[in-house]
Amino acid sequence: MLPERVERSRPTRSRYATIIIGGGYTGLAAARRIGELRPGEDVLVIEASTIGEGSAGRNSGFIIDLPHNTKMGGHTSPLEVARKQIRMYDDGRKWLEELVREHRIDCGWNPAGKYHAAAGDKGVASLRAVIDQYRQWGISFTEFDREGLNEKIGTPYYQYGFHSPNNVFVQPAALIRGLADSLPTNVTILEDEPVLALDETMPFVVRTVNGEYTADRVIIANNGFAKQLGILRDRIFTIFTYAAVTPRLSDTELARLGDSKEWGVIPANRLGTTLRRIQDGRLMVRSAYSYEREQASEKTRELLTGCYKRRYPQMKSHEFEYMWGGTTALTRNGASFFGELRPGLYASVGCNGAGVLKGSVFGKLLGEMAMGVDSAALTDVLGFDGPTWLPPDPIRKVAVTSAIRYQAAVAGPER
Secondary structure (H helix, E strand, C coil), rough: CCCCCCCCCCCCEEEEEEEEEECHHHHHHHHHHHHHCCCCCEEEECCCCCCCCCCCCCCCCEEECCCCCCCCCCCHHHHHHHHHHHHHHHHHHHHHCCCCCCHCCCCCCCCCCCCEEEEEEEHHHHHHHHHHHHHCCCCCCCCEHHHHHHHHHCCCCCCCEEEEEEEEEEEEHHHHHHHHCCCCEEEEEECCCEEEEEEECEEEEEEEEEEEEEEEEEEECCCHCCCCCCCCCCCEEEEEEEEEEEECCCCCHEEEEECCCEEEEEECCCCCCEEECCCEEEEEEEEEEEEEECHHHHHHHHHHHHHHHHHHHCCCCCCCEEEEEEEEEEECCCEEEEEEEEEEEEEEEECCHHHHHHHHHHHHHHHHHHCCCCCCCHHHHHHHHHHCCCCCHHHHHHHHHHHHHHHHHHHHHCC
16 A cells, blocks of 8 residues: 555675664664664664565554553562553653654554444453453543444444543554664665574674674564574464455445544454554454464455454445455463573564554663663563463464464454
8 A cells, every 4th residue: 555665775784783683663663772872883674574564564553552461570460560561652652653753754643542342242341341450550431332332433233342542543564664764874774685594692693595694782573483593482473363454435435434534443352353444534354363374365355354244234345455464473471572582682572462562662672771771661671571481383283273263252243
């Protein structure tokens, strides 16, 4: 949906002070911060695909500044962990907004909040538990019954929901492109260059499909693909998620979708269906998971079409103009790995589906950590639990695929 990308830079040397593997939100945030703190040092970001074509540009474009997992603080209470995360994510959202404004990144930045909606009774109970948590955190929300939600999003499918202001909508591929193109001048990006191997002792040698680069320090920021380099293989696994976008809807159809030009719906169950009305008059539908590899496109189209039809049977057509899959890295306990693996080798991986804001915050802090800059936020992150051990395949595959099937069944009408 964007113009073809024009590559902005190519490496002119093979030796760098810092090499960052991964050009997503985490990698670019780390690169920006290191470039700012060490303007006299050269930084190289190596991205396997074109900026915006990978996972960073394939999410649903929600920037939610609330915790996703508060049971990862060791002996710290979940409430205290939540408060730390809320402060951290609030600062991260402000930082991103400042970058968007300063560099005039045209990504449709819209702090419109988001809806949570439930179709079934189990989903309603789940949302009421979320609301109890919001009250504890001091987060505002507005509740809606079926009729109220119908007025806002144009479908009577959901029996209950609520709206909270803690979300910004973006065009994710446009945002990540803009962040890449506004990096400090001492940062170079090498695109379409998969990394094949990494020597894990200083000086670090990074081998790509076309060359070899050396650095004093390396930052791993390629999320689930870190395990392809032998990093944290027993801690993270990768799943694919799927989404599709309709053609531009007619004025008559859009008039039935509420009075807001942009909104989004988070399902009551993680394996439920996410919806988003996009500013240019389209609907986005996202659902389904698969383990480690992409499922057949026809199966995906059939599944997403069914999700769309159930919610909006009145539409003239249920065709999609664009459809895609994207990867995310999960861990067994929902915690990310963050920190120094060994002297000079750093990593932040395992975003657990919260990559835009969490990745940006963790990347910024990891860059500061690598440069020896301390802060209260860095101390907080280092105090969170890390990911727990995972059994190897085929046991892992059986466990994950069984969990996906079970959660899909539990999701019921939320799918």
